[in-house]
Amino acid sequence: MADSGGETDKNIEIWKIKKLIKALESARGNGTSMISLIMPPRDQVSRVTKMLGDEFGTASNIKNRVNRQSVLGAITSAQQRLKLYNKVPPNGLVLYTGTIVTDDGKEKKVTIDFEPFKPINASLYLCDNKFHTEALNELLESDDKFGFIIMDGNGTLFGTLSGNTREVLHKFTVDLPKKHGRGGQSALRFARLRMEKRHNYVRKTAELATQFYINPATSQPNVSGLILAGSADFKTELSQSDMFDPRLQTKVLNVVDVSYGGDNGFNQAIELSAEILANVKFIQEKRLIGKYFDEISQDTGKYVFGIDDTLKALEMGAVETLIVWENLDTNRYVLKNAVTGELVIKHLSKEQETDQSNFREAETQAELEVQEKLSLLEWFANEYKRFGCTLEFVTNKSQEGSQFCRGFGGIGGILRYQLDMRTFDELSDGDYDGYDEDY
Template sequence: MELYPDETELWKIKKTYQYLSTIKGNGTSMISLVIPSNEHISKVSKMLSDELATASNIKSRINRSSVLSAISSVQQKLKYYTKTPNNGLIIYCGTFTDENNKEKKILIEIEPLKPLNSSFYICDSKFHTNILLEMIQVDQKIAFIILDGKGALFGILAGNNKEILYKLNVNLPKKHGRGGQSALRFSRIRIEKRTNFIRKICELADQYYLSDFNKNFIEGLVIAGPADLKNELISSELFNEKLREKILSIIDISYGGEIGFNKAIENSSSVLDQLKCIKEKKIIESFFDEIEKDTGKYVYGCEETCNSLTNGFLSKIILWENLEIERMVYIDSFTNLEIVKFKKINECDKTECLDENPKLVFSAKCNVIDWVIENKNKCETQIYIITDRTPEGAQFVKGFGGIGGILKF
């Protein structure tokens, strides 16, 4: 299944962060362990052995027992790893009291979406989840092309990190009244050099922002510079249509080069803040367009959408991030057929269907979004997880229940 970059992984991490942030332990039995990508598992295991010996001296019997149990569980978990995963590893383990006043032990392991550079270990009365929060606040990559008569700069902005990919230096001739009888020749040379400059920029833009061999998956493009050069670039037939569709802003600035790059970032801040909203708006509007045109290539509601997904009919599925609906599975004891029901979480009662039909046996239940993600490899469908913080998102949630999709045919 093709995904919007890391969309479902981000959602899972967000839900894990929200869950772990609410848990409070007794004493200092809640372990938070962060292992960077370059750390050896054997070194971490030795550190935990030392911590185990230290924890044996804790005076409180109950706290000592909980801490020792948590450390031992983490040690056992690390035995499944021969080496640290490419991006590192995060483990949370501890004992807490749930809402039913029962003691419960939890162990969660997370492989981050990007490499970890620092290590962290602490036993506390809560889990330290700031690193998960940083992962949720994903750095969307925005491409920048800064051009003037002296050259062009190609850069990437990801969060607060900027990177210059390439600098092209030229010296374009300016308009002048000199030349006499040679004026036409000077004008022709000027136009020819500008045309070659624009052609080179188009080639480099394809190379750095669209090539299959680079990792610069960009969410948008900002073009900035003085004079008319940037307009010539955008209107050029050589400028890739895929990049033209990603243009977020065209900015007039007085400088080129690195100074121009910094100024373009500063002047486009409001546009960048709206990027997530723009992305959501586009996918929801495409769904609304299918309905407005009455193409029949749309579906909404839990049962209809999930059935279309199971049958491989969906091209795109749109899910509200706070969709609290359970997919409940029952088995008919006579025919052995699977029967699926959808219920809001606060309305879930696994015995309701059993009272209506004694032949049914409750089998399992799962959040709808979790079920879609778990079954993502069985279908060729794009997953879009949206919020209700835009007018379009709020309308989708209120009018269509927060779940729908666009059919392939």
């Protein structure tokens, strides 16, 4: 991944938008009292305020009294929320407001406003019985950057592709001696010279690849993946060479044969790699979970799974990569013992929430009052930096992802160092009784 900190933050923003879209799409209201308002960057707050004023006048003529009041209420709350902004934020503004009907049939006012994590190129105002989220889907589209190295016997081209934008970073030509049968006694010398020039050519390409695709500030790759292409076996030689930076080696998504070098080869390589680039998130997910499964199959002790063990390892700062299913349905409760005033933290699934014994102290049956309730995923998104790990959300769409969710409860981690959770459990059962309550 590019700069891993920034990449993790972006993945978290994408997960939050997905979650928001899901919640907004399921919301329904009576009549047309739900406002969806999207303002692109450089739009004017004054223009929208005036438009809402005009809408207020029009809505005053709605015949049905209940519908009229709820529409006017929604427009008023949109106007109030807009007063908090002097100007439209750099990435635009998204505002949803209105009265929704909850699952138990009660009406509830909601207002959600936020600046997207990247510019939104849509302008929208709709009053309906549902929220319109179609424009938010463009925020989920990938703008990952991919590197291309097109290498043949005549030279090398370095390029990048991001979305639909291709860019040539650098190209150079090379004059390599061809194979021939002449030379008599010097034939071996000619062959050696030819091999030497090939070797130097591969080395130069490898050095330039590091220059173009490694960010010097972070020492991490600045592309999400690399495609090596060419018409001869140079591309394979490069990918297997010791001179090729190992940080880039792990980013190679595909090695493709193209009929040309240079620009034409670049275009052909993009076409041939289209399917892989479209599924790059899928591939990254398979690799990540594959690495996790490798740790387990080799029994390295550098893995952890399940909520309790993962949280213990997090507290110790042992987790390097925290892997969580993006739809993990577990809530984090901070509970207070009504008798002793002691705080307890519990992680409960939807089924466990219905079991009242989880809200009573086991021995004394004292009531545990809910002080705070938050989705565990959201808690991870807010707190993961505190534990010095990276956070990766995975789906259950790949075979590996599905196995991770079913077999490991959708939560686990790759550790920095070996940790035997069994001895840890024995300690927490004996000497450190009640360890769970500390975090």
